[in-house]
Amino acid sequence: MGIYNALYAKVITHHVVREKQLMSRASRQKGQRGEREICKLLADKLGGEYKRNLMQTQDGGYDVLGLDGYAIEVKFQEKLQIEKWWEQTVQQASVERLPVLFFRRSREPWRVVVPHDYWYTRKNSSIPMEKRSILYYSVIPVDDFMEQVNEDTRSTAKT
16 A cells, blocks of 8 residues: 555656646747747837847846847736836846836737836936836837837937
8 A cells, every 4th residue: 555655646746747847848938939929029110130039048138139228028928927027127137228028918918118217218318227217117018119219219320
């Protein structure tokens, strides 16, 4: 009887461990799918080429490369943890890059998190990035973010 219980427990333990491995693989794949969606969204709305940062897990850093001046983090998860994600996004952005978080749950539109003073500081370059508040953020529609980036790009091209 004791041996049977030990074997049964081993089978159940193995099954639970295997299930967790499958869940984490599915989560990684969902995250990668979200990153690809954002790369395509940026390319469609802004033009240019955007790529997933494949070295992020090894070197750290943000998820999407190609938008100069921005450190883009992408979260495609069902459980919203915006404060936690925002903290990670800000930590992974360098002083020269503006932290930006794209997030969504399944069957919902993408939304964007930017520093709460984003609209002010984008127009007032006299405020150094390191002085921006990282404690507060704003959640905005994707189109508003894209419009602002397009406006900034046009302003930079004129000067």
